[in-house]
Amino acid sequence: MATDGRSERLKRVAESSLPIVRWLPAYDRSWLRPDVLAGITVAAAVIPEGLAYASLAGLPPQTGLYAALLGTVTYVLFASSRQVIMGPTSALAILLLAGVGPIADGSGAPYASLVVVTTVLVGLFCVAARALRLGHLVHFISGSVLTGFSTGAALYIVSTQLGKLFGISGASGTFFDRLWFVLSHLNEAQPATVVVGLVSVALLLVGRRFFPRVPTTLLVVVLAIAASSALDLRALGVEIVGRLPSGLPPLAVPSVPEAGVVVSLVPVAFALFILSYVQGIGAVQTFARRNGYRADPEQELLAEGMGNLAAGLFGGFVVGGSMSRSALNDSMGGKSQVVGAVVAVVLVVVLLFLTGLFTTLPEATLGAVVTVAVLGLVDVSKMQRLGSVSRSEFLIASASLFGVLALGMVWGVFIGVGLSLLHTIALVSDPKTEVLGRLRGSDHFVSRETYSDAVEIPDVLAYRVNAELFYANTNVVRDDLEARLRERGSPVALVVFDLSSSPIVDLAAAEFLGELEADLRSRGIDLRIAGANQEVAKILQATDEEGTLGEIREEEAIASVIDRWRRAQNGP
Template sequence: MALARHLQPGVDVMEDRNVTQATSARSWIPAIEWITAYKKRQLRGDLVAGLTTAVMLIPQAMAYAMLAGLPPIYGLYASTVPLVVYAVFGSSRQLAVGPVAIDSLLLASGVGALALQGSASYIELAILLALMVGAIQLTMGVLRMGFVVNFLSNPVITGFMAAGALIIAASQIKHLLGINLARSTNVFTTLYTTVGSWHAVSWPTIAVAAFSIGTLVALERWKPMIPRALAVVALTTALVWILRLDRYGVAVVGKVPSGLPSFAAPRIAGDQLIALLPTAVTIALVAFMEAISIAKAVARQEGYEIDANREMKALGLANLFGGLFHAYPVTGGLARTAVNAQAGARTPLASLITAATVALALLFFTPLFTFLPKAALAAIIVTAVIGLFDVAEIRHLYRVKRSDLALLGITFAATLTISIQLGIVIGVGASLLWFVIGTTRPHTAVLGRIPGTTAYRNVKNHPTARTIPGVLMVRVDAQFYFGNVDFLKSTLRQLEEDQPEPIHTLIVDASSINQLDSSADRALHDIAGAYKARQIRLIFANVKFPVKEVMDRSGLSECLGPSGLYLTLHDAVTDSNLLPKCAMIDADTQTTAVGEKATDFDGAGEPTAER
């Protein structure tokens, strides 16, 4: 057999090609992997999880569709095809895809500016938005641009979500009180108009809302295993039907059409695409950020890896195909995913079972939703978005990093007072501006030697660290680039002036400098020339290889001379005979301090914390 293979040289090539094609297919369609490796023992967990998640998803999806300004049936449409597509292309085994609150709010804000909520034009634009979100996510996934969501820092997202929670809750006041309010994403406007409309509230509606919220809270606290959203839907629907509360001002969902969503491509106009683009980009990024953070958290618990770019492609395809079947934008839901995982989901088959259950509801059970009160759906929304207000994270930022808490506050205030889309843009812009400001004014430290060691540390943080008379040792904790060269020049001058006596040597610890641009290189030439004219030695230690390459090419290394570059800070001190003789003997008898690592010109570097 082996001889036959050698006599057919094309066989190996063809087999290699087949292996490559199979690998490529698996990378695009992860379902091939889990289907071929599926075990019978996994079925029970997937079946229970799929049914449990469906029980939670059906009322939630209808509520979120109402939040998005769509008829509740469109929440169920968004819970069928997208789930099937994600199960085929997604890499997470437990992520429960479907409508979520924050994306529904973003849709209502963006599409609501172009059409009247609930109108045919509004519905068509919402579906077009799903296609646009899908196209953006798919393109970014193919181009491996999943890293873009890194610009959505945790403080920005926390502030955005907190403001979103308040806006969502305010948007449901009209359904909880049974009054007519003009649509607004401004919380203060909504509260003001609510006070002015207080005389028109519907007390039966308030009673249904209070009963719904009370039941949801009670079940969560004392009977968490009961599907509380479904229980509230069933109880309030029966209550309205038996007492005919719809005749006493309680708004109900009304007749819901039966049947699965049909294939239909929305009409596309250039002006609509341009108008929806900001909303589409915002939803695409926020939705992916939600999904990938949830998927990674569950994957860590379950012991497998998540590919961010594959997830981006899977969500893109889910929204693209979903948009062709009357769905609005979807992503992974935190609460649903937690329920799915805890119920025993082991593979994406659980999502397929969830989609099948929703499809059965669309085919046979939609008449049961006729007397479903909108106040109950509003109660489900309000209790669900409480989790978006992350008090623990706010406390954490207050203790750990006040500047990040300020970013959270800026994003929160901008989202709450200006607009939802601009709020997150302002938050991202503020975080980038803060980062740039930080790099233009980097942290610098005067170093001294810890007695009995070869370690050199910040004299402010280590009172025992000893400086050397006439020698200024400085560490700069940032890259050198055009934005901070002037600051660094002035800082070096100021540090020199602060010395108790004139210096004859300046040693720069470059362990924290990762790169050097042309402006910084020119500045270093100027600094070297100025110190040389004043007969002050300039020495660099711990220079990383990429930085040294620039210094070599620009001639800076030659300008510094053979004694201007050292592998370690201690080498620079001892080789230059800068330590007193007794101190040199003391240091030479010691080993390098814990945490210290002499670095060659290989790109390695030591951490800057506590130094």
């Protein structure tokens, strides 16, 4: 019996941590054909993009394939999403280089070793966040931050590829530094490299526009390799990828640098963690809604954590959910993470037997792949919509965008997230409040701002706060209520504080209501509570030991509170 109980507990743990244990036995075999076709198509995009993003991260090209393989394999095991594909992304790659590169230069530590440590730190952040059940905190980072950051990141990434597209080396620094360097050194551009880069960009754009379901990226890479070999482009000054080692990713246990260096890597890893999870969960939620199922944000933290731990320990770099590759998967009819398994098999075959094919691939073509891939991140229409609808969110998006361009990717992340959190705090600390009136011929109380025919009761002020009531907004609410009382043309004998739109009331807010009641009572005004849910009612009952707020009933309507108060005033 004890053995059976232990087995049952192990089964529950496995099912909660490894969703594949649940979905694989119930897999619908009619999905196998579309899943395999989608997997092959996605792999055709993953291979060239993996090579390009490794170059973008300042790492050998094969590390992009390692990261793609390890991210995909772990995601198949741990993911709650059916369509999302995990692997390296352009934004993560450039943020990694921008954050870790200066630390490596300043400390003298090998860059590749610091990348391993940073990637492992990202994984540990994800696992710790999952253990603390912090997946819901992502909702405090507004979509406007992502819009601004994505646009800024795309422009910054394009600036890092201009050197490859024109054959100009030496550019560094911010977006403006890189752009000025390339423009001021155009006389050094390599004609053959320019032709290869521009032709590659043109072919990729044509494929994206007119043949979205065709693996254009892989076809362009194959054509570039063929042209490079046939025309000996290297002899014409075109940089090529060179030899890629074959074989599966090797175990790369990181050599831990000095404590001070590790400390300096922590904010970079944290920024990568935020960006990776925000990007990934956005894709997860998008395709879960589109395909009619629910994904688990906490499970996605674990999946992302395990993916980054594996990528760090086996020669890859930071991975996250890819919106573009996930969209390709969904458009091809992918139904489950069997797609990811097929992608992994293709990557294993390439790493074992086909790395030699990429030896003569021009670096300019990889630059073109990155450039075209990130163009989709530039969302001008969304920025325009923010500008016309919400000035505050437009300013947040703009600050994030220009933070990336002027200060770099790491600061762009922190500026955007910081402003988003400040905006959220401002909204909850200065909530919308309303004076309520009774609809004629009914006992329903509604906002007088919305319903002009709602009538106020002469000696009663019905008042509502449309937000949680907590320590940060009690002073604002007190001042607003006092202003409402002064605006009344007739004396008020009763204030009914409607808490139906305040699902949470903390201890400080409960004490505030007690202080407010005492203050109003000293001026001959009673205070009563309406609409309190069960938890709020318990808190208020516990803090109102003397019962000065009257009997607090759960979910009591305003009309009922007023009727009980009048009966008490009139006596038995």
